[in-house]
Amino acid sequence: MNIFIPTPLRAYAEGRDIVQVSATTVSGALDELTRSFPDLRKHLFTGEGKLRAFVNVYLNDEDVRYLPEKESTAVAASDTLSIIPSIAGGSAAPRKRGKASPGKSGLSTKERH
Amino acid sequence: MSTLRIARTVYDALRAHGEETYPHECCGALLGRNTGDGWRIEASARAGNTRTDSAHNRYQIAPAELVKIEREARNRGLSIAGFYHSHPDHPAQWSPTDFAEAHWLGCSYVITAVERGRAAATNSFLLAGTTEEDKRFEPQGIEVSERAESPAAP
Numbered sequence: 001m002n003i004f005i006p007t008p009l010r011a012y013a014e015g016r017d018i019v020q021v022s023a024t025t026v027s028g029a030l031d032e033l034t035r036s037f038p039d040l041r042k043h044l045f046t047g048e049g050k051l052r053a054f055v056n057v058y059l060n061d062e063d064v065r066y067l068p069e070k071e072s073t074a075v076a077a078s079d080t081l082s083i084i085p086s087i088a089g090g091s092a093a094p095r096k097r098g099k100a101s102p103g104k105s106g107l108s109t110k111e112r113h
Numbered sequence: 114m115s116t117l118r119i120a121r122t123v124y125d126a127l128r129a130h131g132e133e134t135y136p137h138e139c140c141g142a143l144l145g146r147n148t149g150d151g152w153r154i155e156a157s158a159r160a161g162n163t164r165t166d167s168a169h170n171r172y173q174i175a176p177a178e179l180v181k182i183e184r185e186a187r188n189r190g191l192s193i194a195g196f197y198h199s200h201p202d203h204p205a206q207w208s209p210t211d212f213a214e215a216h217w218l219g220c221s222y223v224i225t226a227v228e229r230g231r232a233a234a235t236n237s238f239l240l241a242g243t244t245e246e247d248k249r250f251e252p253q254g255i256e257v258s259e260r261a262e263s264p265a266a267p
Contacts, residue, residue: 004183004184004187006183006193006217007192007193007219011219017187017192042244055216056176056179061177061180061181063177082183085216085217086173086214086216087142087179087214087216087217088172088210088214089173089198089211089212089213089215089222090170090172090198090200090210091170092208092209093202093208094170
């Protein structure tokens with residue numbers, strides 16, 4: 001199966017954006033990846049061996065954290081694994097008086113393609 | 114100081130995005146090629162801001178949307194080179210929240226101040242360092258290229 005390496009981690013995978021592994025589970029695929037490229041391990045896992053909180057792993061279009069068997073989920077050669085660090089932030093500025101409330105809806109339709 | 118090279122069409126588009134979503138923060142990804150001496154941004158991808166609970170001062174891109182953006186970029190021969198977002202009625206400087214939530218080492222974080230609905234300053238910051246422990250934001254110059262986007266790689 002193919003594992004897609006995000007831009008920040010390619011430096012620790014000999015510059016590759018795709019790494020091919022042969023594995024039967026998600027955890028097996030990640031194990032093979034970090035055996036081949038040991039420098040990746042500290043970027044993906046905590047000292048206790050858990051995926052870092054900001055590292056998302058997607059099996060095809062599914063977040064592995066929400067799969068019933070999580071990292072023990074079986075994989076096939078045709079599957080893909082995407083490693084995607086999270087992205088968030090914001091000004092954290094306090095709201096100025098007189099501004100309209102942002103509400104809880106109406107963003108996604110306008111902002112998405 | 115490093116320089117982020119960005120096509121005029123992309124630069125204008127990300128600033129316009131901030132105006133469109135005002136008074137909320139906009140967000141999106143910057144797609145480009147590493148030319149050896151830095152990134153050349155050739156396209157951008159708008160993303161939805163999932164922080165609808167506090168969209169005036171927070172943004173977040175759903176990981177599932179990032180997976181799709183990354184896939185489409187790869188199909189065009191491009192990589193995610195950074196991200197952009199807006200600061201409505203707030204300076205175009207990174208905030209402690211921006212820093213805490215920044216994990217794409219080696220990538221650019223572009224911030225546009227939007228003052229009363231109009232795009233003002235746009236600044237870029239390189240997330241430098243090699244780990245979460247030594248990461249830091251470094252100011253980057255922005256070089257806007259008037260040249261049209263180059264065609265995607267086959």
